[in-house]
Amino acid sequence: MPSLSGIEPATVGRWLAENIDGLVEPVEFSLVSGGRSNLTYRVTxxxxxxxxxxxxxxGGVLSTAHDMRREWRFVTALASTEVPVPEPLAYCADPAVTGAEFYVMGFVxxxxxxxxxxxxxxxxxxxxxASFGLIxxxxxxxxxxxxxxxxxxxxREEGYVERQLRRWRRQLHQSGSPDLVLLDRVHDALSTHVPAQRTGIVHGDFRPGNLSxxxxxxxxAVFDWELATVGEPLADLGWLSASWGQPGDDVPPTIEGPSTAPxxxxREQLAEHYAKLSGRDVSELPFYEAFARWRGACIGAGVRARYLAGVMGADGFDADVRTEQEHTQATIALELVTAMGYLS
Incomplete structure (x- = not known):
């Protein structure tokens, strides 16, 4: 079998056969395209x-990031609920098997x-x-x-937003960015205007590209639980809204998606549908949209750093383009916090 970064076929194959009922060796592995963070493989x-x-x-793994045990916990915790997730099959805590912890789930x-x-x-x-079903x-x-x-x-007793602002600012500085001063300014504006928060499960990257x-x-099914935590649910709606591009938008979304198609x-219809279904007040959504833009720029800096370090494979990633995108999102975040009166 050809070499595949991140997978030791012989040892992983044996582990799978020993830990997953019904799996028959030999096993073939292929990298699923599209991931910019954790790696996903098709296992046949x-x-x-x-x-x-x-x-x-x-490589290039930042502290608290890429936590397989966390992903596994959320997938297994939600498997018995009405939230559709892939079937959790097995978790490997031994990095000796293939260089890191990993988990296996059903393929949707x-x-x-x-x-x-x-x-x-x-x-x-x-x-x-699909859109209203997502909501x-x-x-x-x-x-x-x-x-x-x-x-x-x-x-946690400490608020979700405060924790997130601290975490992503720390990782931003570890990754490096030409927009550190700009992003720090947005961080300070957000941190001094945090709304009252509630508690729920937050996916962290809830958008059409992470659903099947x-x-x-x-x-x-909902995939990619690496950013999941317990905190303010409106953060998910803010993230979705910031990524939901529409024809005629003056600013680009945080990430490419399908919503510009007919x-x-x-975004307003999605927010209204969410408010109706959840019974939640969504009046603070603009704060979470600004937070999403800022956090998106921080995440982008980390992704770029990993590609430049050569630990994410070759899939056409353009570091210069990503740097420009980071700057755009940081600038939009600054404009949003300024429009809300957080900065003069």
Whole structure:
């Protein structure tokens, strides 16, 4: 089998056979494209059953980032709820097997709406179903009691936003960015205007590119729980809103998505649907949109640093383009906090 970064085929294959019921060796591995952080592999056994394996990057891992145990905890905690997640199969805590901890889950074969091109596979009516279905799943997630599903130890007395601001600012400075002064200014403005917060499960990167959809637009599963935590649920809606591009927008979204294609509802419609389903007040959403832009720039700096370190593989990543995108998001965040009166 050809060499595959991050996977030791012989040792991982043996471990899988010993720890996953029904898996038949030999096993074939292939890297699933699209990930900019943790690595996801398609695992196909000798009888054609496909599973998925998640592990951290092969280097450049920042402290508190790329926590496989955290991902595994959230997937297993939510498996018995109404939130659709892949079936959790096995967790390996021994880094000797392939250089890092990893976990294995069922492979959900659906459509991932990563960009406008992917949206072409959905009929116009299915695009609306996918959008409102995404919000319905988000509302279900935020209705789950963390304590009831075994995540009570993650509840903190200190506010979620304060923790996030501190964490991402620290990682931003570890990664390096030409916009440190600008991003620090936005950080200071946000940190002095944090709204009152509630407690729920926060996915951290809730958007169409991290969900799997059926051809009818039904949500099949939510992926990529590496940023999940317990905190203010509106952060998820703010992140989705900042990434939800619309035709005629003056500013770009935080990340490419499908919503600029015809048939997708507006950000305002999504927020209204969420408010109706959840019963939550969404009047503080502008704060969380600004926070999302700032955090997106911080995350982008970390991704760029890992690619420049050569630990994420070659998939056409352009560091100069990403640097420009970081600057754009940082500038938009500054404009938002200024418009809200946080800065003069």
């Amino acid at each position: 056994d000798a009888v054609g059953v496909v599973r998925a394996l998640r592990r951290p990057p092969t 074969d659906g459509l991932v709406l990563a960009d406008e091109e992917a949206a072409a596979a959905l009929a116009l009516t299915a695009r609306q179903q 319905e799943v988000m509302a279900r997630l935020h209705a789950v009691d963390p304590v009831t599903v075994g995540l009570g130890d993650l509840v 959809f059926g051809s009818d637009g039904r949500v099949l 048939g997708f509802p507006s």
